[in-house]
Structures are given as C-alpha cells and as structure tokens.
Amino acid sequence: MRRIESGKVLSNHKLAKGMYRMDISLPEISSEVQGPGQFISLTVGEGWQMPLRRPMSIASIENDSISIIYKIFGKGTVWLKERTSGEVIEAIGPLGNKFSLDKINGKEIILVGGGVGVAPILYLHDQLSKDNQDHLLIVGAVTAAEQFLEHSPKTGIHLTTDDGSVGEKGTVMTMLEILADKVENPYIIACGPEPMLAAIYKFTTEKGIEGQFAVESYMACGTGLCQGCVIETTKNISKEHTYHQKYSLVCSDGPVYDINAIRI
Ligand SMILES: Cc1cc2nc3c(=O)[nH]c(=O)nc-3n(C[C@H](O)[C@H](O)[C@H](O)COP(=O)(O)OP(=O)(O)OC[C@H]3O[C@@H](n4cnc5c(N)ncnc54)[C@H](O)[C@@H]3O)c2cc1C
Structure with missing residues (x-):
C-alpha cells in the first residue's frame, strides 16, 4: 500500500x-x-x-x-x-511496479545501468547476489570521476567510460554487445538516460533479445492523477483506439516494462 x-x-x-x-x-x-x-x-x-x-x-x-x-x-x-x-x-x-524475475526462465541476466539509472539496477544486483543468481552488471558513465563501483570483470562487474579513464572505453553498448555475444541466452534489464535505452532497444529488437527497462520519464504527481508521464506502447496502435489504450502511465503502470511492450 x-x-x-x-x-x-x-x-x-x-x-x-x-x-x-x-x-x-x-x-x-x-x-x-x-x-x-x-x-x-x-x-x-x-x-x-x-x-x-x-x-x-x-x-x-x-x-x-x-x-x-x-x-x-x-x-x-x-x-x-x-x-x-x-x-x-x-x-x-x-x-510503481518492480522488475519481474519470473519472466527470465533460466536465461542469463545482463544488468545495465547508466548515469542515475544505476540506482534500481544496483538494488536488483544486490538482490540477485543475495539469491545466488548468476548475472553480469554493466555500469556506464562519461568518465572515471563519475563511477563509484570497482571495475571487476572477474566478478561480473564491468564499468565503461566514454573516455576510457576506467573500465572499457565507450558507452555501455560496447560492453553489452561483447557480453550478449558471449552468453548463450541473454536477458537484458536496463535503466538509464533515454539515448542509452534507445540504443539498447535497437540492439535487442534487431537481435530478438528479451528484457525489461525501468523508464525514468519526467513525472509530476507520481500517482496516476496528472497523466503527465505517458509512454507509447506497442499495443493498440489502430487510429480508433483511445489515448488510454495507446499510452501507458509510467508512474502507475511502470516504471518497469518489457522492452518489446513500449516505444522508445
Ligand atoms: C521513476 C523515476 C525514477 C527516478 N529515479 C531517479 C534516481 O534514482 N536518481 C536521480 O537522480 N533521478 C531520478 N529520477 C529523475 C529525477 O526525478 C529528476 O532527475 C529530477 O527531478 C530532476 O532533477 P531536479 O529536481 O534537480 O531538476 P529541476 O530542474 O529542479 O526540476 C525538474 C522538474 O521539472 C519537471 N520537468 C522538467 N521538464 C519537464 C517536462 N518537459 N515535462 C514535465 N515536467 C518537467 C520535472 O518533473 C521536475 O519536477 C527518476 C525519475 C523517475 C520518473
């Protein structure tokens, strides 16, 4: 409640x-x-x-x-x-809702956090670690000064920086493409700035990889009253459908969505 x-x-x-x-x-x-x-x-x-x-x-x-x-x-x-x-x-x-782990069905989880999007990803990382559930973690930032975790590929923690000052040089996509290729059946869970989610969206759609996003749109009331945080869904795209059928409220329906359920 x-x-x-x-x-x-x-x-x-x-x-x-x-x-x-x-x-x-x-x-x-x-x-x-x-x-x-x-x-x-x-x-x-x-x-x-x-x-x-x-x-x-x-x-x-x-x-x-x-x-x-x-x-x-x-x-x-x-x-x-x-x-x-x-x-x-x-x-x-x-x-809001939570990440749904029962959809993963034995797939190999890759968590991706960018910028402030790292908060819910770290909470999930801690929970999976406590449950002894194998997973990989990628955390991206512009430069080393913005990173606060330790780059530790041996324990599955991969940092990336745009300038290469710590971890892998490049955006989270550089590392994600490598890891998604390495594991047999990847499942991606990500939160971060919209350009990062857009890049992951394109990648997962092209490769047919499933996953979930936590979306951090601008939001006012947080409770569904103001209807200010709409996101377009992939369902009900017919012109006859109403606003409520075409769009979803991030605050009360989300912020977590299956990647293929929304349009980024
Ligand atoms: C579900 C969710 C989780 C989040 N989690 C985090 C988190 O863990 N850490 C974090 O740092 N940030 C998080 N954010 C983002 C955070 O709420 C905003 O970054 C923050 O409000 C903006 O910072 P500010 O208040 O200093 O900016 P300000 O400039 O003081 O305020 C921005 C305010 O203006 C409103 N606003 C600005 N532009 C628009 C617009 N185009 N339409 C509607 N409203 C607008 C915003 O809603 C906000 O209230 C999250 C957002 C969401 C939706």
Whole structure:
C-alpha cells in the first residue's frame, strides 16, 4: 500500500562527481516495498517553492531505511544535496511496479545501468547476489570521476567510460554487445538516460533479445492523477483506439516494462 511519511535523513554524502547517496528512515514505506524497480517521490524545497515532488528510485533498503542515489541536475537535486542528518523529508511511496524475475526462465541476466539509472539496477544486483543468481552488471558513465563501483570483470562487474579513464572505453553498448555475444541466452534489464535505452532497444529488437527497462520519464504527481508521464506502447496502435489504450502511465503502470511492450 502507498503511504505518505516524514522521514529523518540518516546520511547524505557524495559518491562520485555530481552523484550523491541519501539514506532516509522510512519505516512505513520501506515495509511496503515489493522489490527493485519501485520508487519514492520526495517533496523538495520550502512551501510552494518547488511544487512537484521528485521521483527517486529505491537503491537499497536496510532495516527501516531507504537509500536513493541522485545526480545533481537542477534546483530540486541541489536542495537534496544540502540536507543534513536529522532533517526531515516528506516521501510518498512505494510507487510503481518492480522488475519481474519470473519472466527470465533460466536465461542469463545482463544488468545495465547508466548515469542515475544505476540506482534500481544496483538494488536488483544486490538482490540477485543475495539469491545466488548468476548475472553480469554493466555500469556506464562519461568518465572515471563519475563511477563509484570497482571495475571487476572477474566478478561480473564491468564499468565503461566514454573516455576510457576506467573500465572499457565507450558507452555501455560496447560492453553489452561483447557480453550478449558471449552468453548463450541473454536477458537484458536496463535503466538509464533515454539515448542509452534507445540504443539498447535497437540492439535487442534487431537481435530478438528479451528484457525489461525501468523508464525514468519526467513525472509530476507520481500517482496516476496528472497523466503527465505517458509512454507509447506497442499495443493498440489502430487510429480508433483511445489515448488510454495507446499510452501507458509510467508512474502507475511502470516504471518497469518489457522492452518489446513500449516505444522508445
Ligand atoms: C521513476 C523515476 C525514477 C527516478 N529515479 C531517479 C534516481 O534514482 N536518481 C536521480 O537522480 N533521478 C531520478 N529520477 C529523475 C529525477 O526525478 C529528476 O532527475 C529530477 O527531478 C530532476 O532533477 P531536479 O529536481 O534537480 O531538476 P529541476 O530542474 O529542479 O526540476 C525538474 C522538474 O521539472 C519537471 N520537468 C522538467 N521538464 C519537464 C517536462 N518537459 N515535462 C514535465 N515536467 C518537467 C520535472 O518533473 C521536475 O519536477 C527518476 C525519475 C523517475 C520518473
């Protein structure tokens, strides 16, 4: 069940260039979380300074606290960066659906996280590791300063940087094409900026590979009321179909979709 809760900031620190992690005590919301892919939405600013909540994927849950990993983008995330331990933040959640692992059917999982899209992917990586489920992880960034994991191909963790300053040089696609070719029956689960998802979409469609995306579209209410976060689906493309049949709401139907169910 979805809840609104005021949570105490437990810690808020820099992970890498422009990337921060905040741990918030949210016992009620965390007790309702179903799994990786779900998100919370945070009230930022004072009064009506910034009326729209900011959706943030759940990056991990420990005891009663929820961690988020955020990238400084505009005034909302700058406000988050300035919060210190003990301050209170209002959250609504858990929101959205989770990655569906029962669709994988023995295929070999390749997780791909780019930029801030790494948060739900790391939560899933931790869960799969705890369940001793084999998988590979690719995390892409522009340069080494934006990476906070260790490049460790032996343990299945592959970093990529556009400038080659750590890990494989290139975008996540360079590594994804290599790994997808190496494993017998790949299944790709990804979250990241739209150009990254578009490149993976093209690749999986051409190769007939299945998978899931967590989509981080612009969003206002987070609960299906404002209808602001629509994404086009591959179903019901006939002109006679209504808006509601052609499109899906990322906040309440997503953010996780089968790759072949949406148009990127
Ligand atoms: C499901 C989901 C999960 C996310 N998870 C993360 C995460 O884990 N980490 C992370 O860093 N980011 C995440 N984001 C993105 C994050 O919510 C935005 O990056 C953040 O709101 C923008 O940063 P800001 O508040 O500093 O930007 P600002 O510039 O202060 O605010 C941007 C605001 O304007 C609105 N806005 C801007 N352009 C448009 C537009 N064209 N249409 C409608 N509204 C617009 C946005 O909704 C937002 O409220 C997620 C988004 C979604 C939908």
